[in-house]
């Protein structure tokens with residue numbers, strides 16, 4: 001064998017399998033292997049290209065596959081994305097036709113596109129090396145797939161720059177049954193001095209097709225999750241956030257991409273994705289010259305150059321996605337199954353129904369008023385009372401949103417006997433007690449600001465700019481992390497039976513500047529990233545000490561709903577807007593990405609629409625109230641008491657059933673959706689009139705149900721009727737599942753019956 005041939009073989013062997021690569025290097029080195037290694041190293045450090053064996057790596061779930069493959073130069077590309085093939089040996093036969101064949105076209109299908117060498121399109125990663133050089137090339141070294149359990153696998157693929165000591169590992173965690181993939185990267189600085197990263201995406205996908213439709217969401221306070229669908233044309237369309245905290249206020253990272261034509265509930269190929277990161281993000285959708293779609297998702301590179309010291313590595317947040325060939329309904333169920341089992345805190349557990357005082361009192365309360373409200377909670381039959389904003393601050397009492405934030409001591413005028421007394425009184429009233437905090441924030445009118453101006457994110461020499469009269473604390477600083485942890489820790493230590501936390505975050509970051517970073521010799525451009533890392537550190541610590549206490553993720557509404565944060569929370573607050581008609585649309589859109597068990601839906605007096613309608617809308621998620629129970633009319637109270645009991649009887653379906661959307665309110669004057677249990681023996685159907693001016697019956701046709709068993713028989717009964725009203729539906733008629741799913745049933749929604757809830761039960 002000639003020397004050249006042997007070298008060729010060794011390079012090829014290196015590209016087969018990371019574990020083999022590792023074990024080879026771990027093997028006791030003989031003198032000849034040392035010689036070979038030196039020879040190989042010398043060759044590898046020249047930038048000569050070697051012909052390599054082609055390596056094919058499928059990333060598979062039960063239904064889908066993404067196939068990665070090296071090219072002749074050892075660069076990793078994506079050659080397939082879609083339904084899984086029956087025979088995975090055939091993946092190797094898929095032609096790598098999207099790689100550049102001519103010198104005139106860039107390589108579009110890279111699995112992680114580096115900047116500064118052969119690539120002349122949008123990169124996934126951009127690095128300045130210790131010597132100032134800005135070029136990066138990435139070649140395949142090896143890969144390894146580990147089975148974490150029967151359902152979850154982790155594939156790691158190591159890429160290296162042949163010239164510089166930069167190592168990047170691409171990671172793909174697959175949830176086989178759920179058809180969900182978590183993808184991220186780890187960038188390691190193996191150089192002797194710090195390198196700087198200008199861009200460090202989590203994922204770089206390549207989707208093949210001819211036409212792509214992007215659904216993304218815009219919104220603002222009280223108006224979250226407004227969908228927009230764009231037919232993607234050539235060039236780059238980006239969705240991003242630069243708000244720092246409350247990052248999803250104007251646009252969340254959650255999106256859908258339909259392939260070929262706009263996917264419907266049950267038809268079409270569609271990808272649902274999001275970045276699990278509670279800070280600035282950017283997702284680029286680029287239609288290339290082959291009409292395929294390049295997708296690059298990660299932390300927003302805007303003002304975020306990040307320094308990596310020698311031997312340090314950076315783990316990017318996960319990009320989470322699922323793909324369905326059967327429309328958005330299946331894709332969203334994939335995410336629900338994954339989230340409840342693997343991500344959302346206590347996703348498979350139960351939730352507390354509650355009465356919150358925010359809309360009932362705002363800041364105007366004292367302990368007597370609150371104790372009075374406890375009785376209302378008990379009367380209603382909910383599990384818990386949640387005390388909202390306004391309970392703290394003495395030098396600067398929190399009587400409005402202009403002062404007191406940061407001073408987490410009970411206001412002695414409002415609560416002379418402290419929180420402990422309230423917890424005790426709640427327990428005596430037979431309910432649990434929870435509390436609101438907004439620990440990341442500070443009002444300039446506060447003792448905290450007076451004492452610790454250096455803990456506040458603000459430009460030292462510029463006028464301050466406020467969002468809701470407040471500023472953001474510098475969570476990059478470990479002292480601030482301790483302070484934030486301490487707020488919660490003190491509450492729990494003093495009140496061990498405290499049952500619930502509502503964690504709010506009402507401001508964005510203006511004048512981004514950390515007084516702490518320069519002290520550590522670190523650049524300001526790390527603020528946005530290190531803030532989120534600091535936040536997660538605090539939440540980690542909190543969860544280590546208090547693993548089970550339910551916590552609601554709130555950000556002036558849905559300004560911070562994402563799967564980065566939701567691993568620490570049991571639920572989220574979708575919007576301060578509780579107008580039931582507007583809420584239907586908000587809850588509908590969130591439901592594509594998050595399971596109903598996580599959606600906190602409260603009944604308030606925000607709208608004058610009938611209490612039954614408001615209640616029915618809240619029941620499609622986690623039920624709560626924001627009202628003064630004593631102000632309810634006798635009939636409204638009677639209805640509400642029944643409604644809470646009814647909710648408790650169907651909550652297993654809403655929390656753990658499969659969601660099927662039946663009639664889309666964006667296309668009809670009606671919203672209809674249902675939850676069916678896994679056994680297909682029970683279901684609950686929610687029907688809402690969404691155009692209250694629409695005079696004729698909103699349901700001239702029956703609505704076909706989904707998710708039942710065609711061969712089973714069922715009865716359909718209207719539930720949650722207002723006292724004194726009767727259902728127009730026959731509850732004793734027996735229908736086959738086949739009938740209910742083919743012909744359907746008419747819930748008979750009209751102006752008089754603006755919302756109709758149906759319970760479907762198997763008859764044996």
Ligand code: GLA
Pocket residue numbers: 358388389401436504506554555556557573576
């Ligand atoms: C935010 C929340 C509300 C309430 C107020 C209190 O706006 O979204 O639910 O908690 O803060 O100030």
